[in-house]
Amino acid sequence: MKVLAGFDGFVDTIARPVFKTGKAGEDPVYFRTIEEFGCYIAGQAGKGASIELEVLDRRMGGNMPNFVKGIAALGAEVYAVGMLSDRQGIDPAFFVLPGNCFSFAPAGTATALEFDDGKIFFAPRYVLEEKPWPLIEKSVEASGFGLTEILQDADLIACLNWSEVAFMDELIVTLREKCAALLKHDKEKIVFFDLCDISRRSDDEVRRVLDLIAGFTAFRTTILSLNRNEALLLGQLQPGQGDELATIAERLSGAWAIDEILIHTHERALVKTREGIFLKETKFIAKPKISTGAGDHFNAAYAFAALKGLSPAERLDYANQCAYEYVSTGRSSVASPLHNHPNPNNTLHLP
Numbered sequence: 001m002k003v004l005a006g007f008d009g010f011v012d013t014i015a016r017p018v019f020k021t022g023k024a025g026e027d028p029v030y031f032r033t034i035e036e037f038g039c040y041i042a043g044q045a046g047k048g049a050s051i052e053l054e055v056l057d058r059r060m061g062g063n064m065p066n067f068v069k070g071i072a073a074l075g076a077e078v079y080a081v082g083m084l085s086d087r088q089g090i091d092p093a094f095f096v097l098p099g100n101c102f103s104f105a106p107a108g109t110a111t112a113l114e115f116d117d118g119k120i121f122f123a124p125r126y127v128l129e130e131k132p133w134p135l136i137e138k139s140v141e142a143s144g145f146g147l148t149e150i151l152q153d154a155d156l157i158a159c160l161n162w163s164e165v166a167f168m169d170e171l172i173v174t175l176r177e178k179c180a181a182l183l184k185h186d187k188e189k190i191v192f193f194d195l196c197d198i199s200r201r202s203d204d205e206v207r208r209v210l211d212l213i214a215g216f217t218a219f220r221t222t223i224l225s226l227n228r229n230e231a232l233l234l235g236q237l238q239p240g241q242g243d244e245l246a247t248i249a250e251r252l253s254g255a256w257a258i259d260e261i262l263i264h265t266h267e268r269a270l271v272k273t274r275e276g277i278f279l280k281e282t283k284f285i286a287k288p289k290i291s292t293g294a295g296d297h298f299n300a301a302y303a304f305a306a307l308k309g310l311s312p313a314e315r316l317d318y319a320n321q322c323a324y325e326y327v328s329t330g331r332s333s334v335a336s337p338l339h340n341h342p343n344p345n346n347t348l349h350l351p
Contacts, residue, residue: 001076001307004154005068007136007171008161009082010108010123011093012061014292015053017113028054033117053113060093061110063160063194066293070300070322071156072098073332076307079150081136083107083126083165102143104135108164112292117266119291125166132167133174152182155307156190157220160296162209163196169205172212183219187259191220192303194295198230203237210234214256223260223306224252225299231263246270246277260312264298264323269316271302280316282324289330297332298323 017037020029031037041049060066068080078099084090085103094101110123128135140147151157159175162168179191193213198206216222226234228245235248238255249261249272261272270279288294301322305315326332 001155001304002079002150002153003068003071003076003156003158003303004079004081004150005064005071005156005158005160006081007083007104007132007159007168008062008064008108008165009084009094009103009105010061010065010110011091012057012059012292013055013109013111014057014059014290015055015111015113016115018052018054021052028052030054031115034115034120035117037113037115037120053111056114058093060091060096061112061292062108063196063296064158065094065097066296067158067160067194067300068097068099068101069332070293070297070326071304074301074304074322076156076304079140079145079154081140100143100145102136102139102145104132104139114291116287123164126164128167132171136171148178148182151178154189156192156303158192158194158299158303160192160194160299161196162193163198163201169209169212172209176212176215179216179219185219187221189220190223190303190306191216192223192225192299194225194299195230198233206234206237210237210252210256210258214258217257217259221259221306223262223303224258225262225264225295225302227295228263228265246272246279249277262299262302264295264319269298269320271312271316273312275312278312278316280313280320282320285324285327288327291327294323294327297326 017031018028019031022028064080064082068078072078080097080099080101081104083105084094084101085106090103091107105128108123108126110121113120137147159172213222213224231245231248234252238251240251245263249263249270252261253272263270268279268281270277298319302315302319305318310318
């Protein structure tokens with residue numbers, strides 16, 4: 001199976017905020033939860049504070065790189081297009097990416113604060129001075145590949161992290177125009193979207209991107225993936241009875257005719273398809289090894305299982321298991337006999 005994924009790319013500094021440094025030879029005491037950290041911050045109003053961060057890692061970040069790492073580990077052949085460069089070339093943080101990787105712009109930067117119950121990202125706004133699609137074409141084609149051929153051959157096109165990349169609207173518009181012109185109607189193939197945290201975007205912007213996503217249903221099966229907060233925010237755009245996630249998925253599906261609305265939380269995952277609503281409970285992990293990238297690995301496994309022809313309920317089981325193994329071990333892993341041998345190539349390309 002061939003996957004084209006884009007278009008972000010960040011270098012993340014992963015850190016844990018320290019509550020007490022402890023005595024010599026003792027481990028520090030960390031802020032355990034986001035609520036605990038938030039209450040402490042609120043208590044410093046009018047006084048100020050200095051908070052130590054224990055840096056755990058500097059690693060590749062962004063939805064696309066984590067999605068690519070997850071789906072390649074399951075056996076997909078990947079073409080990753082993103083913001084992967086530093087001043088010298090490909091940033092070393094992305095050397096772990098499998099498949100063919102093409103960089104069209106410098107990587108963004110972010111700091112992720114890890115807690116037992118989730119994470120908080122801090123990132124400056126990313127601005128690209130040039131039009132993105134010509135840069136993408138240049139980065140791919142200068143490496144001896146044809147972007148048109150990759151689009152036509154892709155079983156899955158994943159467009160990830162709309163909210164954090166200012167030029168993503170323009171990219172999605174161009175992508176839809178290219179797909180409409182090049183692709184034949186084939187609902188066995190998929191276009192997958194993850195908007196990421198939409199709270200910073202206006203209601204009009206969100207409605208516009210949902211309209212764009214719905215436009216892909218004419219030639220591909222469209223899947224929109226949301227976490228709990230994103231689903232609740234989208235539910236406010238389409239008023240109706242109840243704020244249960246299943247009810248919100250029904251309303252969104254009816255309003256925008258997107259083929260599948262996928263919602264994943266810490267406790268459960270559900271999907272609204274044309275066949276109905278399917279729900280599966282997730283395994284609870286009290287102290288995760290890592291939480292950054294968990295949603296991307298869930299998405300990658302769900303998309304992979306969909307391409308393999310599994311039922312909606314089986315896809316949820318598979319995605320839950322892959323995400324569980326990633327969060328509990330910190331590694332992209334294999335959850336079932338669906339696995340093929342990972343793509344052995346690891347080719348990084350610059351324009």
